Amino acid sequence: MEVTGHVGQDVTVQCSHILARGNGKYFCKGHCSRDADVLIKTEEGQRNKKIGRLSLYDNGTGTFWVTITGLKKTDTGTYWCAVKRSIIADTFTEVSLTVLDAPPPGTSVPIQVGGQTTAPHPGTPSAVPSTVSNSTTPLSTNTKPSQSTG
Template sequence: MNAHLILIFFSLSSLLQDGLTESVFTGPEGGSVTVSCSFFFSGETKLFCRKSCEDGDVLIETDNVSAQRGRYSIRYEEAPDLLSNSFVIVTIKELKKSDSGKYTCGLKRTLLPDGNERVEIFVTDASPSPTSLPAATTTAPTSSSPETSEQSSAPQIAALLLNVSFIFIIIITLSVTVMVFCRMRTSKHTG
């Protein structure tokens, strides 16, 4: 019985690690990029690191809702309910080609395992100056444009499906645990 509980605990803790996929973000040299990382459970300390958050790779860290450090700013949006994700949102300004690479969004938790989500940033060549572009191409898309709303709703739908799947896995795992426990108790009493 104890081996079953240990196996279930490790299975659940690995699911709580977040970061099941690696997201890719791009931004122009000299411009900025905003990285959004989603986490199933909320946390206290938010951080953004070059590579893996070890050996001094932390670029920005805070226990507050938001913080600014040099070219980096971090913001936290806590989930409003159990079926929603919390988000760590990081913006890097004045991008350099050397900013291209792998990063980690982190969320430290007190009672649950820490969450980590890996992201990759590509810094593209600088955009041409606005004076060399026709006026129509310099206007940014509005939030009501179909492209923008479709791009922002797709990650939300994926996050919702991931959350529902996670809850389903927890329910099944707990049900199996209770069944095994009841079966073992019944077999002890009949034996």
């Protein structure tokens, strides 16, 4: 999925995974192949977590939201929404985040889900413009993203 935000604003990514109710969730940047890539993580049964500019809210149905506050240009990149699996390999959804320059003062940036304007998820302050991207397609049981050598 592709997500766009502006410098200084917040962005929220909605991740949906099948059969992931109480599983641990995590969000990482880059290859997501080592612990150092994990930016925020919840343990089994844990619903909310906040670390620095990141927060994760899990509604317990397989859908969770990750919010990055105070976006910076350096936040641009590839991220992964992931679910910890005990029997099969963890599952992932790729997220491509693009951070644009801040809009001119007084410019309103609508919140979008699949091209339609909507309200933010329950954990996002309504006064903060953001872009919400929605992944509603069930995921297959993908293994961890491949590592590139180099």
